[in-house]
Amino acid sequence: MSLKLLPLPKVADLLKLYNISAKSRLSQNFILDKNTTDTIVSKADLNPKNSLVVEVGPGLLSRSILEIGAENLVSVENDKRFQPLLQQLEDASNNRFTPIYDDILTIDHNKILEVVKDKEIESVHLIGNLPFNISTKLLSDWLKMMHKQEGVFKLPNLKMTLMFQFEVGQRIAAGASNKYRGRLSVMSQSLCSTKEVYVVKAVVVNFKKMWNPSYLEFFEQAGIPMYYRPQDITSEQMCKLAKVMEDGNVNFIELDNKNFDKYVADRSVL
Numbered sequence: 001m002s003l004k005l006l007p008l009p010k011v012a013d014l015l016k017l018y019n020i021s022a023k024s025r026l027s028q029n030f031i032l033d034k035n036t037t038d039t040i041v042s043k044a045d046l047n048p049k050n051s052l053v054v055e056v057g058p059g060l061l062s063r064s065i066l067e068i069g070a071e072n073l074v075s076v077e078n079d080k081r082f083q084p085l086l087q088q089l090e091d092a093s094n095n096r097f098t099p100i101y102d103d104i105l106t107i108d109h110n111k112i113l114e115v116v117k118d119k120e121i122e123s124v125h126l127i128g129n130l131p132f133n134i135s136t137k138l139l140s141d142w143l144k145m146m147h148k149q150e151g152v153f154k155l156p157n158l159k160m161t162l163m164f165q166f167e168v169g170q171r172i173a174a175g176a177s178n179k180y181r182g183r184l185s186v187m188s189q190s191l192c193s194t195k196e197v198y199v200v201k202a203v204v205v206n207f208k209k210m211w212n213p214s215y216l217e218f219f220e221q222a223g224i225p226m227y228y229r230p231q232d233i234t235s236e237q238m239c240k241l242a243k244v245m246e247d248g249n250v251n252f253i254e255l256d257n258k259n260f261d262k263y264v265a266d267r268s269v270l
């Protein structure tokens with residue numbers, strides 16, 4: 001099977017040809033420099049063989065992914081104006097590229113899994129220059145799905161290479177006592193195991209109940225001084241705290257996005 005792409009016109013020219021301009025409602029901005037997308041793919045350390053690559057919002061990055069020999073690239077795009085461009089890429093890809101026109105936030109992941117149903121998939125890579133208006137919600141939804149091993153997250157050896165706005169990146173990477181630290185930092189940094197993602201979500205609720213004296217011993221066991229503010233706690237401590245509380249039969253409340261946002265609205269929780 002040839003992994004080389006047939007020659008294609010430049011994306012910039014195609015956008016002009018089909019009169020496609022960026023829609024701010026869909027947070028569209030296009031990377032038009034191939035060196036940039038090649039660099040992203042090389043940094044992502046994608047495994048092209050026996051793997052499923054799921055991309056949000058296809059474009060030049062899709063070409064770079066296919067050019068390193070990715071065997072199964074599925075790209076989810078909710079703007080049908082891209083259909084003629086993506087059709088060309090599909091035709092040039094020798095059955096390695098499948099666009100799906102859907103909303104990445106609500107898509108039934110079975111549609112993605114269907115594409116590789118007869119293949120032996122050894123790893124999965126989620127990649128994308130994410131639309132900034134949904135990037136935080138998407139990441140938080142995905143982390144929850146990861147914990148539950150739902151959809152594409154049930155596949156083995158998961159990696160994610162995602163591009164965010166600088167400010168969102170700051171929040172994801174913020175360590176303890178960093179002013180940008182919050183729910184997204186803790187959830188993201190605790191990805192070391194699905195268990196930890198789950199308990200971190202749960203422990204946030206318990207900060208509301210920190211005044212309960214019976215919780216003091218949990219904080220002690222987790223090595224967290226009581227004068228710490230939530231944002232001072234490292235992800236490891238947070239996970240440990242959640243673990244000892246879980247072992248201590250503390251009942252956790254599951255929060256969905258709506259009531260979670262209500263809990264943290266005043267930023268005093270986390």
Ligand SMILES: C[S@@+](CC[C@H](N)C(=O)[O-])C[C@H]1O[C@@H](n2cnc3c(N)ncnc32)[C@H](O)[C@@H]1O
Nearest residue numbers: 029030031057058059077078079103104129131
């Ligand atoms: C920031 S642009 C990136 C485009 C392209 N990957 C690039 O880097 O040049 C985000 C892409 O995601 C698409 N998009 C926005 N919201 C989406 C959603 N909810 N579901 C699927 N795709 C979405 C946009 O139409 C757009 O193509």
